[in-house]
Amino acid sequence: MGKVRLKIDGKEIEVEEGKTILEAAKEAGIEIPTLCYHEKLLPYGACRMCVVEAGPGALKPACATYVTDGMEVKTSTPEIQEVRMTVLQLLFGERNHYCMYCESSGNCELQDLGYKFGLDHFEFPPYEDKYPVDVSHPYILLDQNRCVLCRRCARACAELGGHFVLEVKNRGYQSLINIDLNNQFAQSSCVSCGLCVQVCPTGALVDKRASYLGRKEQAEVIKTNCDRCPVGCGIEVYRRANFILKVYGDWDSPINQGVLCKNGRYLPLYEDRPRLNAPKLKEGGIWTQISPEMAFKVISEKKGAATVFLEGSLPLELLQAFKSALGDRVFALNEVNPPIPSTATLKDLEDADTYLVVGVDLNERYGVVGSMIKRRVVPQNARLIAVEAGSLSGITDFSYEYKDIDTALGEARKGEKVVAVYSSLPEGISERLETESGFKYLFLPYEANTMALKELGIEHKVPQEKVKIYVGENISSARSPGDFIVAFTPFETPELKSVADLLIPITWYLEDEGTFITLEGKKVVRQRVVTPAEGVLTVEEISSRLLKI
Amino acid sequence: MEKVKVLRKYPPKRDNILLILHELQRLNPNNYLTEDDLRLVSQYLSLPISEVVGVATFYSLFSLKPRGKYLLRVCKSPACHLEGAVSLLQEIKNYLGIEEGDTTDDGMFTLETSECLGHCAEAPAMMVNDEVFTKLSEESVREIIDRLRRS
Numbered sequence: 001m002g003k004v005r006l007k008i009d010g011k012e013i014e015v016e017e018g019k020t021i022l023e024a025a026k027e028a029g030i031e032i033p034t035l036c037y038h039e040k041l042l043p044y045g046a047c048r049m050c051v052v053e054a055g056p057g058a059l060k061p062a063c064a065t066y067v068t069d070g071m072e073v074k075t076s077t078p079e080i081q082e083v084r085m086t087v088l089q090l091l092f093g094e095r096n097h098y099c100m101y102c103e104s105s106g107n108c109e110l111q112d113l114g115y116k117f118g119l120d121h122f123e124f125p126p127y128e129d130k131y132p133v134d135v136s137h138p139y140i141l142l143d144q145n146r147c148v149l150c151r152r153c154a155r156a157c158a159e160l161g162g163h164f165v166l167e168v169k170n171r172g173y174q175s176l177i178n179i180d181l182n183n184q185f186a187q188s189s190c191v192s193c194g195l196c197v198q199v200c201p202t203g204a205l206v207d208k209r210a211s212y213l214g215r216k217e218q219a220e221v222i223k224t225n226c227d228r229c230p231v232g233c234g235i236e237v238y239r240r241a242n243f244i245l246k247v248y249g250d251w252d253s254p255i256n257q258g259v260l261c262k263n264g265r266y267l268p269l270y271e272d273r274p275r276l277n278a279p280k281l282k283e284g285g286i287w288t289q290i291s292p293e294m295a296f297k298v299i300s301e302k303k304g305a306a307t308v309f310l311e312g313s314l315p316l317e318l319l320q321a322f323k324s325a326l327g328d329r330v331f332a333l334n335e336v337n338p339p340i341p342s343t344a345t346l347k348d349l350e351d352a353d354t355y356l357v358v359g360v361d362l363n364e365r366y367g368v369v370g371s372m373i374k375r376r377v378v379p380q381n382a383r384l385i386a387v388e389a390g391s392l393s394g395i396t397d398f399s400y401e402y403k404d405i406d407t408a409l410g411e412a413r414k415g416e417k418v419v420a421v422y423s424s425l426p427e428g429i430s431e432r433l434e435t436e437s438g439f440k441y442l443f444l445p446y447e448a449n450t451m452a453l454k455e456l457g458i459e460h461k462v463p464q465e466k467v468k469i470y471v472g473e474n475i476s477s478a479r480s481p482g483d484f485i486v487a488f489t490p491f492e493t494p495e496l497k498s499v500a501d502l503l504i505p506i507t508w509y510l511e512d513e514g515t516f517i518t519l520e521g522k523k524v525v526r527q528r529v530v531t532p533a534e535g536v537l538t539v540e541e542i543s544s545r546l547l548k549i
Numbered sequence: 550m551e552k553v554k555v556l557r558k559y560p561p562k563r564d565n566i567l568l569i570l571h572e573l574q575r576l577n578p579n580n581y582l583t584e585d586d587l588r589l590v591s592q593y594l595s596l597p598i599s600e601v602v603g604v605a606t607f608y609s610l611f612s613l614k615p616r617g618k619y620l621l622r623v624c625k626s627p628a629c630h631l632e633g634a635v636s637l638l639q640e641i642k643n644y645l646g647i648e649e650g651d652t653t654d655d656g657m658f659t660l661e662t663s664e665c666l667g668h669c670a671e672a673p674a675m676m677v678n679d680e681v682f683t684k685l686s687e688e689s690v691r692e693i694i695d696r697l698r699r700s
Contacts, residue, residue, distance in 0.1 A: 165599060166599060170607065178599055178606075181588070181602055397595070
């Protein structure tokens, strides 16, 4: 690509062809105020905050004007500043921008601009009209009164999330953010990925749970990786004291580039199963709290007869600790082996022309993989062949049941770059699928750390032994007379307490550092963001105690 | 089904959305687009429903609410404004007993405003369905409404 020479505020610069004035100015260290612009979204030019002088004629939006050779740009003449000031005054006057009652006050791009331009009064009579507020979403609140119609939410929902749920309806000052057909989040096709909240510059879209609990300045932002599934997305965790305010997608992450799903952004923060905070032993039907020493003494006594069943949600370090303590009597609680091994990476999803999704609803699980596919399928840049893929069938004309697998494969073969995406496959289907020579295969491991179990050579086995040690967060077990059941678990659910004999509390989610191996085989680290409650045993404590049994 | 016939007239390309919406609206005896119409278009053109709603609500010639047999569109552009469009509109509101955007209970009239109708030299102007009436006065709009009611 060629180079273009231009002048910005008298400064001679050279940038690559195809850049916008805004990008060129940024490279030259010249700041231009923006509002509707977002680095990860296509230029839109809605707000006119970034207007600059570039040649004859009207002022041009820097975010949506490409540089040309010999261009002379002025970014802050008095005339430009006056136009920007008017734009701001109009924005502030149009809807409810009384900052003091807004959850986003102190963390708002509109407010920041107000201060920057020294706004000290309403130039135009402030708003009178009332616009709707939607509280029907479990995690998100939409207040149209605080909306500046930048459309970032709708653009992110479509361009990044691939969901195409949000759009703008009506026109002019009556424009509203629209959700599907009904203008309500409830009963909409929203998958609760939360991207709209993450990109909203004002308080129009806010996170219900984090509201009024602290602003960005009062929180620490910790960059780490999500452990909810094997995609391993980069996340930014907002922590205040020992409390997680909210989780945002990390724009800089090479895995998800800012996109998250419901499971990564909201569900862990809404976890309500009762936590186990001390080891407990059941004797004669009665649970008593015991010390960790006592608990490990019991395990040591049962060691000879015990078999361990590990969940794939656990960090590599904990899996290793059990493996080295109990060797060949350590198994995986759930399936480990892929029906067909992966030959593709997430990168291959970017330029495929056909996706064959089999047996997994990517709106419910592995949501970020779903976004990567949906954002290319809905604008018809690629085709989706959905075989028993749940709600995903709603966005494609090619939706099949397992019995029509041959038709589906025939349809998929019409593509040149085909990626098959699947998790577990029923018998008969994987055999049909794996013989395709032209396909790439992307296996979505069953649990967050299934790949670590595989690396450690831990095989799946159905628990049948008398003395069983389960480790994980979703444990259920049958019980027959004479059984002794131990569970290392973060949660003491009534179901578990009805079958177990010994419960030992372990850390959960962001309470402990741990390594996870993603579906691409990359090692990512989940950091400790919050300190676990007293009595909960960390991975390190468990590892050192296991060494001694 | 008639609606399907309308769709089939056009190749399933995004560009055809306005033409299809217009025809579907014309097909409806109450001169509006139903939710089913929007869903149908969304499916036929493989467009997200949110986008179809966005288009249908952007253009003032489409309505998502049932409208009357006669659609009165009073011009509110500057020339008509100077010639008394505001009091004209008020007169129609009083005479029909409805507000802007509403439909009379008998389903006869819907009152809307419009941008310039291109009859500035004969302002103020109003369109009733496809017919333009010009040089309006408070008396003449009452007469027009009465005549339409009788017809």
